[in-house]
Amino acid sequence: MIEVKNLTKRYGSNVALDHVSFSVEEGTILGFLGPNGAGKSTTMNIITGYLSASEGEVTVAGHSILDEPAEVKKLIGYLPEIPPLYMDMTVKEYLDFMYELKKVKLPKEKHIKEICNLVKINEVYKRLIGNLSKGYKQRVGIAQALLGNPPVLILDEPTVGLDPKQIIEIRNLIKNLGRNHTVVLSSHILPEVQAVCERILVINKGVIVADGTPDKLSHDLSSDHRLIARIEGSEHEVLQNLRSVKNVLELQSFGEKEPGVCEYSIEGAPGKDLRRDLFACCTRYGMPLLALRSSDLSLEDVFLRLTSDTYVPRSLQRPAVIPSEANQTKEGGEQA
């Protein structure tokens, strides 16, 4: 639905976006994640045609924003970071104006009414926008983006300024919209992206540093392939049996968590999946395996790791040093 190729935006010598490429499938909810000033809003402004890119191109449903701006703009509903509201208009007047401006063809009164019901602004419909609370202003901004039922929605920090109850409502709204719209939303709030989005793009300093589902991201980045298992049996015996599992580097017991059941942390060599061998070991020795989970990083950890200064994107990384080699060199060093 949306194709972004090699997007670069320079402000003078400052590079806000550096060859960003990605594509969004129809009907997905894509989360744009990154610290403030990472280039989220710039990307969104370029997709919607508010800014032009210094390099690269954007196409929405096959239409280029440069060659057919009107076509692209018809397909997009955009909520900028600061909702573009006229403070001297009532909600009704504003929505009527935006309806006309966007040249919407749907039955006017019915369509606007539906949207007001959807974002719950009926009770302020006749009030001046300037007198509304931040939360209501944000909703009027979302209502404006929904006018004309555009297939693509671009929402820049849609839940900013809302109270927790409203945030949940808006998130549910976005999830529902995601069923028949393509949604791109930006946020620097992780749980939000985690709760709503099917796919996450992490952007930092104008570069995409990660791309994937929330689960994939946290899985990919956990370098220590650790498993946490609860196994019934005496601690000493279980530890001894577990040592026989192939590729186990480190074992640790967290002590008794349930009567007669201890929790263990099992760390394997990078890239090796321990789960099958572990299961086989448990059955061989008749140790009931009661729980098994991988200790992936939380998305929060992922985010901090990705956006820290020292992080190098995967594509630029050198192949990881194999631990055994590293150990040998270390040992060699000691011998020498």
Added chain:
Amino acid sequence: MTAIWKRELRSFYYSPIAYVFMGVVLFLFGVYDWNVVMTGSSYYIGQVYGVMFTWCMLFLPALTMKMFSEERKNKTDQALLTAPVSVTAIVWGKFLAAFSVYLFTMLITLIPAFIIGLFSSPTWVHIFGNLLASLLYGAAILAIGVFISSLTESQIVALVGTVGVSILLMLIDSFGSFFDNEVFSTIVSWISFQARYTPFTNGIFNISSVVFFLSVVAVFNFLTARRLESRRWS
């Protein structure tokens, strides 16, 4: 374009701007009309337009000062520029809204003329000539004002800048006579608004002057549109 025209017009009449502009202009018209009719015992009110012209050109920038500067400041231009309308339509919508307020005000000034017309026969050709000239000149000033408002985020800067340009245009003919330089005076005669305005006030209709003022409007609206486009690249 109509959506923007309607919104701008509504915003003029929701804010005090249109009322203050019309109030002051019409009050001054009333004063000068009174002077001619009551104090001077004359029906020759065509000359009032000549006096009022100067005032109008100083007040008109108030109508255009917030056109794009406010949109830019409140970030509402994001809604306009990401909507499926062309930048040209946005600019013309705004220009026509300001011109509508001006036109409406000028039409009201015809009421006293018609009342006088009931009892005597004023020189209609002077009155309509003056009216048309003021409308054309005013349209040019409004287009320049819209352009200047697209250059800045500050309404005050837009206002003062446009008033400055307006005054300069009124004085530029006298600059021509300051220097005894043929090239300079030729250039002045090209851009002189005044030289094209005056014949109308004497009841002489000149199509090339109409084209001149309409061209100024078209050129500045074009420049405003380009200016808005160019912002996307900065």
